[in-house]
Amino acid sequence: MRRILTGLLAAGLAACAGSALAQGIDDPTRAPYYDSFAGKRVAYIPVAMGFDLTEGWAAGLKEALEPLGMSIDIRDPNWSTDAGAQALTSLITEKPDVIVVHNPDVQSYARLLKRAEEAGIYVVQVNMRSAYSTDVFVGADYVGMGEQIGQRMVDKCAPANGGSGKVAITQGVLTAAASIYQMQGITNVLSKHPEIQLVSNQAADWDSTKAKNIAATVIQQHPDLCMITGFWDVMDVGTAAAIKESGKPVYLLTQGGGNRMVCDGLANGTYSESVVYFVPGQARDMANMIKYLLQQKQPAGATKTTLFTKLDFLTKDNMTAASCWDMPTKG
Numbered sequence: 253m254r255r256i257l258t259g260l261l262a263a264g265l266a267a268c269a270g271s272a273l274a275q276g277i278d279d280p281t282r283a284p285y286y287d288s289f290a291g292k293r294v295a296y297i298p299v300a301m302g303f304d305l306t307e308g309w310a311a312g313l314k315e316a317l318e319p320l321g322m323s324i325d326i327r328d329p330n331w332s333t334d335a336g337a338q339a340l341t342s343l344i345t346e347k348p349d350v351i352v353v354h355n356p357d358v359q360s361y362a363r364l365l366k367r368a369e370e371a372g373i374y375v376v377q378v379n380m381r382s383a384y385s386t387d388v389f390v391g392a393d394y395v396g397m398g399e400q401i402g403q404r405m406v407d408k409c410a411p412a413n414g415g416s417g418k419v420a421i422t423q424g425v426l427t428a429a430a431s432i433y434q435m436q437g438i439t440n441v442l443s444k445h446p447e448i449q450l451v452s453n454q455a456a457d458w459d460s461t462k463a464k465n466i467a468a469t470v471i472q473q474h475p476d477l478c479m480i481t482g483f484w485d486v487m488d489v490g491t492a493a494a495i496k497e498s499g500k501p502v503y504l505l506t507q508g509g510g511n512r513m514v515c516d517g518l519a520n521g522t523y524s525e526s527v528v529y530f531v532p533g534q535a536r537d538m539a540n541m542i543k544y545l546l547q548q549k550q551p552a553g554a555t556k557t558t559l560f561t562k563l564d565f566l567t568k569d570n571m572t573a574a575s576c577w578d579m580p581t582k583g
Contacts, residue, residue, distance in 0.1 A: 420456060
């Protein structure tokens, strides 16, 4: 009799459980997930707004985080390092939950980023890192990129491969991570290839007019120049114009975030090749790391995470419709 009663009870409980499951049960992780983000504030300090990289990162962060109840506060220093430092100083007092920063160089914000973490603010750096490592860095491995670019110089321009051996480099700002780390990678390769002659290595400060003037002078001095490597596709619009005006077959290897302009430029011959670190993917990685930090609730600065961005070397022949992205429209 006891076994029969036990069996009936078990059958009854199973029937009740089955009925409850049929009606659905709540996911126990769902409420804590959304509670981690509600009302949280993310402050974003680019070097400046108004161009593809910074606009794309902002759009990606908004798309990923605002639906979760977070706010995105953009502080635009408009290319002024002093204004950026002032914005960081103010934010340390205001204490947003997260600061996303695009460093103009490796030193200017270093102490302020450390102060921000000490104040309990998570700090995410994007694409150009500071000498001070924060909770997260998302961006290109510029040393590795430089090594790959150095090898492209050898492959395209070595006399054994039919080139003149003469190459030139147009950097952005000399103290920016994109310049100093990338040059290290290029040097790692070219130091092993004495047949490659670096005839010019100058900074255009991210300015297309300066880049054009530099390129025009170098081509005039070295009419057999094989390649110019520029460190940003927007700046290298000027380099491309100088090459076109010279009438010389100089190979232009540029780089950037992969917006539609670069694919158009590859298609029409403005650029010969571009190294792309895909901006929408970087925005996604930043948003995911922000969500991770806010859920884990570890003290700011407790961990240091680097997410290097996949690099694609695009040419007219290998790019596809999905290789580039369109700038967000502002409604």
